[in-house]
Amino acid sequence: EVQLVESGGGLIQPGGSLRLSCAASGFTVSSNYMSWVRQAPGKGLEWVSVIDSGGRTYYADSVKGQFTMSRDNSKNTVFLQMNSLRAEDTAVYWCAREQGRGVITPYFDYWGQGILVTVSS
């Protein structure tokens, strides 16, 4: 059974850093594309970043240079390092397995339960 479990969220002051983790089971992250998607309170969905099977990463313009995605193959886990956090980064963050990139519009077939990141003083 495919499962994704996020951790590492919480309340952080503006300018601070957080690292989100997403532990996967039921499949191998290094053989798949993995994305982070976020949703600000009361708002819609926003794609944040992806790491492909080759380890290459891509980011939304809104977080480029601020967030870094990585993975640990031995732990079957992906990470999102978030630096210089701002109030507008407050959101629920999900990791999701991605399919179809480069062929069709990527779709997210499995999602974690989500983790809340609140940036506030």
Add this chain to the structure above:
Amino acid sequence: QSVLTQPPSASGTPGQRVTVSCSGSSSNIGRNTVNWYQQFPGTAPKLLIYKDNQRPSGVPDRFSGSKSGTSASLAISGLQSEDEADYYCAAWDDSPNVVVFGGGTKLTVL
């Protein structure tokens, strides 16, 4: 302001057929496939439709997707109370090469 435009709300009565629209442009829906997600409050989105009209295993055939030009639609037939949720469309946008989402449509079953 979302790149893809959805009506903020839609409604229907049990058994009715309802549609949710998603309007885009030539750089997204006009050239690329569309996906749809269903989201209940406080939970993760669930993939409902991918590649315009394909249903993942387990999604009832009451849900269907279609696309024409720069617009897409999600149709729900035989509406049920448990279909009350938020629905989001998504498409690849060639500029700036990212997945973009609609603002979401809150479906109410009256």
